[in-house]
Amino acid sequence: MSDLHHLLTLPERPLTESLYLPELSRFLSAGIPATYTLEQAAAYEKGEEVTEEDSNTTPLHILCRSLPLFDAKATDSLGKDEESVVLKLMDTLFEYGAGWNFLDYEGKHIGDLVLERKYPQEHAIYQRIVDAGVSAELLLRKIDGGEIEFLDGPEEVQDNDESGNVKDTEETSGDATAADQATYLRTELEYTEDALVTKENRDGVMMDWETDIMAMAAKSLVSTRCSATGNASEDEDEDEDECVVLNIGFGMGIIDSFIQDEKVTKHYICEAHPDVLTRMRETGWFDKPNVVVLEGRWQDSLNELLDQGNVFFDGIYYDTFSEHYQDMLDLYDVVVGLLKPEGTFSFFNGLGADRAICYDVYRKIVELDVANYGMQCTYQVVDLQTLPNWSDVKRSYFNCTRYYHPEIRFA
Numbered sequence: 001m002s003d004l005h006h007l008l009t010l011p012e013r014p015l016t017e018s019l020y021l022p023e024l025s026r027f028l029s030a031g032i033p034a035t036y037t038l039e040q041a042a043a044y045e046k047g048e049e050v051t052e053e054d055s056n057t058t059p060l061h062i063l064c065r066s067l068p069l070f071d072a073k074a075t076d077s078l079g080k081d082e083e084s085v086v087l088k089l090m091d092t093l094f095e096y097g098a099g100w101n102f103l104d105y106e107g108k109h110i111g112d113l114v115l116e117r118k119y120p121q122e123h124a125i126y127q128r129i130v131d132a133g134v135s136a137e138l139l140l141r142k143i144d145g146g147e148i149e150f151l152d153g154p155e156e157v158q159d160n161d162e163s164g165n166v167k168d169t170e171e172t173s174g175d176a177t178a179a180d181q182a183t184y185l186r187t188e189l190e191y192t193e194d195a196l197v198t199k200e201n202r203d204g205v206m207m208d209w210e211t212d213i214m215a216m217a218a219k220s221l222v223s224t225r226c227s228a229t230g231n232a233s234e235d236e237d238e239d240e241d242e243c244v245v246l247n248i249g250f251g252m253g254i255i256d257s258f259i260q261d262e263k264v265t266k267h268y269i270c271e272a273h274p275d276v277l278t279r280m281r282e283t284g285w286f287d288k289p290n291v292v293v294l295e296g297r298w299q300d301s302l303n304e305l306l307d308q309g310n311v312f313f314d315g316i317y318y319d320t321f322s323e324h325y326q327d328m329l330d331l332y333d334v335v336v337g338l339l340k341p342e343g344t345f346s347f348f349n350g351l352g353a354d355r356a357i358c359y360d361v362y363r364k365i366v367e368l369d370v371a372n373y374g375m376q377c378t379y380q381v382v383d384l385q386t387l388p389n390w391s392d393v394k395r396s397y398f399n400c401t402r403y404y405h406p407e408i409r410f411a
């Protein structure tokens, strides 16, 4: 282990600035990279080369792994002064270019390690990593000139990892359905008892563990205007009190059934996949008196509605498949044009949900992005009672125990 790495094992307590900070700065200003990994140090000692496949146990990993367990009552837990030293060490490492998104020799992210040491997600040390992630992602966007390579997952992608229902940005060999919309729309789908999957690859397009989330989302969409208890359509002034809702992505129709329970005046459903549209025909969705089905991709149908200029929504929900965060950014442009001033926009939030830290980074990114449109995003945080069972689908797309349900409204 190099001296830099040893320093970050926090060998001496209590942690003080004078004990740690000048020493760390000395190493880094002497040219040791803040990303210098244990693997590189080991290879150097043996006179070997580090291969690309090697893991990346960075100085930040060593620091996070070495934190005392968080326990407010324990005598050896971090005091406030020590916490501030740790934050300064992190700041220094980030200033010198430490990456926030590497996986160490156990496939762990620095965020995972802090949580493993029992620090709560609200803790300043964990939040420092979130902030680093947000800054890095926003910077990457600028550097890429708008080509967003957004949180494809940390540097090494494990089996079974995938970002959520903007359902992934990671392409895997021989399977582009989750990554490429055109491929997905040509792919045959199959409805099973509790899921909608791609027939050949068994990619989960929609699964019924999301039912409680869909119920909550349906309530949000009608929250400012109407609900089953206060049926707006029976009011005298139709225009004033009508409640018009749009759902983008039918899937298993779970949210649409909940929306129907709310007795909305008009319920638009936008769906692009031919197999799903067939299912909707077979199950009577085209015949429901208050349902308008917009066939085709939202990118086409919703722009037509915008051009029409006479349909506005109290609630808009977005939950598609094989789209990327860039698509959501495009959608914000449409949402601001179609949402009524007091309306609610929400979406299935699987953004970065293959890992708690990435999920927390996305949580903030969305807040910042919608703020650019004069909108505010608030989250209901829900402890998931039913965790997904991935045995029948190829890859999981949600690995967190808490769900952040977004409600976005004009501020």
Ligand SMILES: C[S@@+](CC[C@H](N)C(=O)[O-])C[C@H]1O[C@@H](n2cnc3c(N)ncnc32)[C@H](O)[C@@H]1O
Pocket (backbone or CB within 6 Å): 165, 205, 206, 214, 248, 249, 250, 251, 252, 253, 254, 255, 256, 270, 271, 272, 273, 276, 296, 297, 298, 299, 319, 320, 321, 322, 323
């Ligand atoms: C995850 S499912 C939606 C599940 C739904 N929320 C439910 O409660 O069952 C995603 C759906 O979005 C549809 N979809 C994907 N891309 C789309 C697009 N660009 N426009 C419209 N629908 C799309 C898919 O065909 C699929 O039916």
